[in-house]
Amino acid sequence: MKKVNVYTDGACRGNPGKGGWGAILEYKGVRREMSGGERETTNNRMELTAVIEALSALKEPCRVTLYSDSKYVIDGLSKGWAKSWKKNGWKKSDKSPALNPELWDRLLDLCDYHTLEYVWIKGHDGHPENERCDTLATTEADKFN
Numbered sequence: 773m774k775k776v777n778v779y780t781d782g783a784c785r786g787n788p789g790k791g792g793w794g795a796i797l798e799y800k801g802v803r804r805e806m807s808g809g810e811r812e813t814t815n816n817r818m819e820l821t822a823v824i825e826a827l828s829a830l831k832e833p834c835r836v837t838l839y840s841d842s843k844y845v846i847d848g849l850s851k852g853w854a855k856s857w858k859k860n861g862w863k864k865s866d867k868s869p870a871l872n873p874e875l876w877d878r879l880l881d882l883c884d885y886h887t888l889e890y891v892w893i894k895g896h897d898g899h900p901e902n903e904r905c906d907t908l909a910t911t912e913a914d915k916f917n
Contacts, residue, residue, distance in 0.1 A: 773887065774799060778826045779839045781895070781905035782818025783913050790916040791815065793822035794908025796901050797829060804829070805904070809912030818909065819845050820875040827882040835887045841895030841902055850890040854880055 777798040784791040792809035806825055810818070819842040827836065840846055848854040857863065857870035858880060864870050893899050896906070 774832070774834045775837075776830060776834045777837050777839065778823070779901035779905050780819070780822035780826055780845075781841060781902060781909050782815055782820070782822050783906065783909035784813060784815040784818055785913050785916075788812055788814045790913045791818040792909040792912025792914075793818040793825065794905035794912070795822045795826035795829075796905060797826055805908060807908040807912045809909075809915060811916045816842070816844050817872055817875060818913075820872055820879060822905070822909070824875065824878050824882060827879075827886060830886065833886055835889075837889045837891060839891045839893050839899075839901065841893050843892060846890050846892040848876065849879070849883060849888070 779796040780794070782791065782793045790809070790811060791813035792807060794805070794807045797804045806829060808825065819840065823838065823840065823845055854876045858877065862870045862873040870876065893902050895902060
C-alpha cells in the first residue's frame with residue numbers, strides 16, 4: 773500500500789460566506805496541490821471538502837497520514853464521533869442533529885477505502901504545508917465577489 777501524506781485546510785469569509793479549501797498530497801517526494809471553493813458555505817464544510825477531495829484524488833487504497841488544523845475533522849474521525857452520528861441517524865449524543873451529514877457520509881466511505889492516521893496541527897503556527905493550504909483556501913474564497 774502506498775504511503776501518502778495529506779495536508780488540508782478550509783477557509784471562509786464570513787461563516788457562512790465565501791469559502792475555499794486547499795489540499796496537498798505528498799508521495800515519495802512528489803507534491804500535488806488542489807483547491808476549490810463555494811460562493812455560500814461554512815468553514816467546517818470547507819474543512820470536510822478539502823479532506824474529501826484529497827482522498828478522492830487517490831486512485832487506489834493508500835495508507836494516509838492526514839494533517840489538519842480542524843479539530844472538527846480530526847476529532848470527528850479519530851474519536852469516532854462521525855461514525856456514532858451516522859449510526860444514530862445523524863444525531864449527536866445530545867440528540868441534536870449532526871451538521872453536514874452528506875459530507876461526513878462521503879468522508880466515512882473514503883476512510884473505509886483508505887487506511888488513515890490523523891494528526892492535528894495548530895493552525896497559523898508556521899507549519900509550511902498548513903500555511904500553503906491556508907493560502908490555497910483563502911485564494912479560492914477570494915475569487916467570489
